[in-house]
Each structure stands twice: as structure tokens, then as C-alpha cells.
Amino acid sequence: MNMPIPATMTAALVEEHGGPEKLLLVQRPVPQPAAGEVLVEIKAMALNHLDLWVRRGVSGHRFPLPIIPGCDGAGIVVSVGDGVDEKVVGDEVVLAPGVSCGRCQGCLRGDDHLCGNYGILGETRDGTCASFVTVPASNLIRKPTGISWEEAAAFPLVALTSWTMLTRKARLKAGETLLVIAAGSGVGSMAVQMGNILGARVLATAGSEKKRSKAKELGAEVTIDHSNEDWGREVKKLTASKGADVVFENVGSATWKNSMRSVARGGRIVTCGATTGGEVSLDLKALFFKNIAIFGSTMGRRGDLHSLTRLQERGLLKAIVADTFPLEKIHEAHARLESRDVFGKVVVVP
Ligand SMILES: [Zn+2]
Structure with a gap:
């Protein structure tokens, strides 16, 4: 059973890097699914900082241009390539953003995000910022029932990233204190909720009163204004001078100094994104005298997304x-x- 498919589709396309004007709206042929792939009609897609980097370019990195950006998406399977069971046609799905070889040691032990050939939709192949996208059939995840297309699309990348950082890297435990930097970001808004599910006490920073009150609604016990230069001191006060057991970093150079100040002895800092820049100074003496561990993290295990979408279905995690x-x-x-005046995710509907 194949559904009627138009010959052409509307897509956003990056042919060369630059400002928003470099995003071209074009008509393109609807792609054909290769063997092992499916064609999905996109009902909603969500932006991530990766979309901005793909558009602007990253010095020292080459993207395969021209490319349709977009790593998050939700939609309906409309056709299949060779070797894929036609029964999936008509399924409502969300897309796992990561693509890997499926054959190497990393892939076979479940660490597909450590695959030597790991890529992301909209970064290494055409993504979701279009009416249709082709993806490997192994990227399909059942869409949670009772969740809108917009919420379904806004969930995968940030949920996977935050979950991997908190559980697989920093190993946050019940009863510990978690400090989420920039609770208004996509990953930050997810980390606040996950900290609560995992039984941690959650402190959160944000740059505006509006964002801080939203962070509280999501489950932050106390919020901190990180536009105040000395906010690390505030964290110390709130934790009886101990500091946070886990610091969830995704801002980078603008917040690093205070993140280091905020972490407890024996604590862990886990970092991704670095949206204000990745160059920071690090005093190794502070690192070893306080027995601090620093983890870098990006993306996560595709298998984890299957359980995370079930948490979304049960209402335990919400895409904002x-x-x-x-x-x-x-x-x-x-x-x-880009304005940063946003709490949660920006969603686009074809
Ligand atoms: Zn692999």
C-alpha cells in the first residue's frame, strides 16, 4: 500500500553559508527512498542550534552543500524502499535524528552515536525542513499517542541529549543536587524535568524573570539569574557552601567560570552545545583539588529514544x-x- 505522493515539495535549502537570507525556499523533487529507507511526510519539524550552525557555517568544518537542514521531525510514513516491510506505510512516527552504519562495534553495542560514520539529519544528509524526507527505516519511532505533531517533533534531539548527559555521563542520582544552566534552552528545559524524574533537587539559571518563572513551573526548586556576574556565589549559598553535585552546562564560555565555581567536591560537570563559544580557561588545580570530573557529550543512543518517547506519552516529560x-x-x-528570547523549542510546520 503506497499513498499518493506529489512530484515536488517545498524545502528550505542552504546552498552557501551566511545569515537568514541564505535560507532558500525551493521546490524540489520529492526524494525516493533507497533500499532500507522510508519516505516520511513531515507534519512538524523543530529547530535546534545545529540548524543555525549549518546555515552560518562552522570554521574548520565542511557541510555537504547544498543541504536541507533540520534534524527533528514527526510525520507519516508514505512509502518504503527495497527491503522495508510495507506495513509501516501509514504509521505516525517521530524520527531519530542520528544516522549510523549499523555494522561497527559501536553500533552493535548500542553506542550508535559513537559510530565512525555517525551523522545527523540536516547536517550530513538532507533533513526535515521540507514537506518530505527519506530516512533509514531504523530511525522510525512510534509517535506517542495524545501528543500533537508539534510536541512530537520538538522532543527527540533535546530529550536524547539531556538524558545521555544526566544518566549515562554524569550519572545523576536521587537525592543529589542538579544545577541546570540556561533552563530556557531546549536541552535545559528538558534537563529540569529529567532532574525531577530522577529524584534530584533542581536548581536552574536563566537570564530573564520570565524564563525563571517558567523554569519553576517545570520543576526547578530555586532559580538563579545568570546575568548577574557573581551567580556562582548564589549556588554556594543555596547548597550550604557545598555546591551542586552535577552541573548541566550547555552555554559554554559565558557561564563556564561560574559553573566551575558552582560544582561540589567530587562533583561532575557535563557539557554540550557551548552556544556562546567553546573556548574556556581551566585551572587544573581547581579540577584535581576538588576531584571534579568533566564530561563532554553529544547526542546519544538511538535505543534510549524509544523509552524517552514513552515517558513523553505518559506525560512525565513534556516538549516545550x-x-x-x-x-x-x-x-x-x-x-x-537566534534572538534567545525564547523558552523551549521553535517549531516549523510545512
Ligand atoms: Zn557504526
Whole structure:
């Protein structure tokens, strides 16, 4: 059973790097699924900082241009390539953003994000910022029931990233204190909720009163204004001078110094994203005298997304949709994410 498929589709395309004007809205042939792949009609996609990096370019890194950006998406399977069971046609799905070889040691032990050939939709192959996308059939995850397309699309990348950072890297335990830096970011808003599920006391920072009150609604016990230069001192006060057992970093150079100050003896800092820059100074003496561990993290195990979407289905984790734009307004959607005046995810609907 194959569904009627148009010949062409609307897509956002990056042909060369630059500002929002470099995002072209084009008509392209609807792609054909290769062997082992499926064609998915996108009902909603969500922006991540990766979309901005793909558009702007990253010095020293080459993206395969032209490329359709977009790593998160949810939709309906409309056709299958060779070797894929036709029964999946018509399924409502969310897409795992990571693509890997499926054959190497990393893939076979479940660490597909450590695959030597790991890639991400919209970064290494055409992504979800279009009416249709082809993905390997192994990237399909059943869409949670009772969740809107927008919420389903806004969930995978940030949920997977935050979960991997908190559970597989920092190994956050019940009763510990978690400090989430920038609770208004996609990963931050997820980390606040996960900290609660895992039984931690959650402290959260944000740069505006509006974001701090939203962080409280999500389950942060106390919020801290990280635009105040000395906010690390605040964390010490709130933890009886001990500091946080786990510091969840995703801002980078702007917050690093205070993140180091905020971590407890024997504590862990886990970092991703570095949205304000990745160059920081590090005093090794502070690191070893305080027995601090620092973990870098990006993406996570595709298998974990299957359980995380079930947590979303049960209402234990919520994707926070800040704003929704039609695909025709993709430039405004990018500008909204870049403005930083946003709590949660920016969603685009083709
Ligand atoms: Zn592999």
C-alpha cells in the first residue's frame, strides 16, 4: 500500500553559508527512498542550534552543500524502499535524528552515536525542513499517542541529549543536587524535568524573570539569574557552601567560570552545545583539588529514544513548544531562535 505522493515539495535549502537570507525556499523533487529507507511526510519539524550552525557555517568544518537542514521531525510514513516491510506505510512516527552504519562495534553495542560514520539529519544528509524526507527505516519511532505533531517533533534531539548527559555521563542520582544552566534552552528545559524524574533537587539559571518563572513551573526548586556576574556565589549559598553535585552546562564560555565555581567536591560537570563559544580557561588545580570530573557529550543512543518517547506519552516529560511558524516563514523562525528570547523549542510546520 503506497499513498499518493506529489512530484515536488517545498524545502528550505542552504546552498552557501551566511545569515537568514541564505535560507532558500525551493521546490524540489520529492526524494525516493533507497533500499532500507522510508519516505516520511513531515507534519512538524523543530529547530535546534545545529540548524543555525549549518546555515552560518562552522570554521574548520565542511557541510555537504547544498543541504536541507533540520534534524527533528514527526510525520507519516508514505512509502518504503527495497527491503522495508510495507506495513509501516501509514504509521505516525517521530524520527531519530542520528544516522549510523549499523555494522561497527559501536553500533552493535548500542553506542550508535559513537559510530565512525555517525551523522545527523540536516547536517550530513538532507533533513526535515521540507514537506518530505527519506530516512533509514531504523530511525522510525512510534509517535506517542495524545501528543500533537508539534510536541512530537520538538522532543527527540533535546530529550536524547539531556538524558545521555544526566544518566549515562554524569550519572545523576536521587537525592543529589542538579544545577541546570540556561533552563530556557531546549536541552535545559528538558534537563529540569529529567532532574525531577530522577529524584534530584533542581536548581536552574536563566537570564530573564520570565524564563525563571517558567523554569519553576517545570520543576526547578530555586532559580538563579545568570546575568548577574557573581551567580556562582548564589549556588554556594543555596547548597550550604557545598555546591551542586552535577552541573548541566550547555552555554559554554559565558557561564563556564561560574559553573566551575558552582560544582561540589567530587562533583561532575557535563557539557554540550557551548552556544556562546567553546573556548574556556581551566585551572587544573581547581579540577584535581576538588576531584571534579568533566564530561563532554553529544547526542546519544538511538535505543534510549524509544523509552524517552514513552515517558513523553505518559506525560512525565513534556516538549516545550515556544512558537510555531509555517515553513514559508522559516527565516522568522531562525531569527526567533537566534534572538534567545525564547523558552523551549521553535517549531516549523510545512
Ligand atoms: Zn557504526
